[in-house]
Amino acid sequence: MKKILNLALCLFLLCSCSAATKGHVEEASNYSSQYQGFTYYRDQLNDSDTKIYDLIYYHISKRDESYGIEAKDKDTLFKIYNYVLSDHPELFWEDGSEVTYTESAQTFEIYASKTFTNEEIRAYEKQLDEITQPIMDHVAKLSNDFEKVRYIYDYLIDETSYNENSVHNQTILSVFLYRSSVCAGYAKSMQYLLNKAGIPCTYLWGKTTYADEEHAWNMIKLNDHYYYLDATNGDISDEEIDQRWRYNFMTMNSEQMLQLYQPKEKYEETTAVEDSYFYQQNAYFTNYDESKIKALLEKEKKKEKPAIFFQCSTNDVCKDIDDKLKRDNKIFNLADENGIHIDQYHNYQSEETQSRLYELY
Structure with a gap:
């Protein structure tokens, strides 16, 4: 029996096909281990789920249109697929909008949504490199990680306007190419740049406590301590208020973060202040x-x-x-x-x- 699901955060998925071979699993694992960024969600998985994660990441990276995955159930597969997208903002061509699947034992066939052609993806990747390289050149000259975080935070706020109707607003394209986005675009772009700068940064999602709305923000790691950051809320629309108010949302501890947001996934508890804006x-x-x-x-x-x-x-x-x-x-x-x-x-x-x-x- 075939079913169609529209999921706000998820993928494009189907079932019933041949699963990956042992050699294929090893190839995917080796490929995933070469990634230099921070993979917070992958690091939480057990061995069997890590294999699923690596296969999904491998196939998305290779832009394969379909591939088989073994998983105990669709909920596990959905969860891990979301983890891949949450760890990898550079996979902008996979925006996670529609899932199609058939029930067939524990073998799933995933069909990727073709948002862009391979030629378009390569062109976008080239543009992203050209746009972000000057940013990274400047970041490399800064004296410490706090200043790097602050520069990137300010850059994204100053160069981006919040617009719910912005193009490709669930991806980094909206920020770097079109300068207009929503919380997902802000958070993924922050993650993209900070990981390029060698500063661990992950993508969090959940709801706001003040409006009960879906929201995305970041968790970063400075000097072995975690902090929370939200460039969307930092992008203050009120021009009358001193723009330093944005730094309320740059290096929050977990207690402060929980006053504003309800994460749907794991997060780290922290009380550190030494690398916060105010302490600095x-x-x-x-x-x-x-x-x-x-x-x-x-x-x-x-x-x-x-x-x-x-x-x-x-x-x-x-x-x-x-x-x-x-x-x-x-x-x-x-x-x-x-x-x-x-x-x-x-x-x-x-x-x-x-x-x-x-x-x-």
Whole structure:
């Protein structure tokens, strides 16, 4: 019996055919092991599922139109297929929109959707190389991985506009070729560039806690610690707010991430702060520290639109700092002492990321 399924995240799949030979499995495994990027989802699999993963990756990479796979059930196959696409943003020709399958023992025949011809794929790959090489040349000159992450994060936000009607918006083509995308395009492009830069980055998907909508974002690894990053939310549409607000979403720990998102797959718990934006800017507070606030103000005094932007270890610490800055016009006095003469300020608060932004006027 033949069935047709339309799945938002999945593939193009069928059943009933010859499975891969032992030699074929070994060839696929060797091919997969040559990949230099971060394969977070592959690393979670047992040996038998890894073989399925490697075969799927091998055949997609070779642009095979059909191939046989042995799996215990279609749910396992769907899951692993999604893992391949989530580990490999460079496989842009496989966008995962339709699955067709027939039930036949435990052998599945996968039929790839022909979004592009092989000639078109080669042309797109050439364009991607030409567009991303100057980015990577600049990244190679940066002194540390934090600066590399920040540069790529800023680049994607500055060069991309959010548009639900953008072309090929589930792939990296939408960002690099058309400069317009949705969360999937942002997250896959971030993963693509960071892995090229040698910084482990994976693609996460799930729902937002604030709107209960499907969403995609990233998990990265800096100095053996995991952080979470979302360039889509960092792409602030409000031009009035200080653009540093984007960094709320650049290096979150798992607790902060879970305030914003509900991952559908495994993620890493982390409390590290040393490679966060705020820690790197000496703007991470564990208590009210007036000398640190003065240091932040000192950096701002020559700016046309001064502001102080900081993060706290807890929301209670943030509230305590707010209270002290507002009491007896403390924020005005501290600004004046540091050569910033203001009549008012705007205070933006993020409970999810435990941060504060004071724009000074």
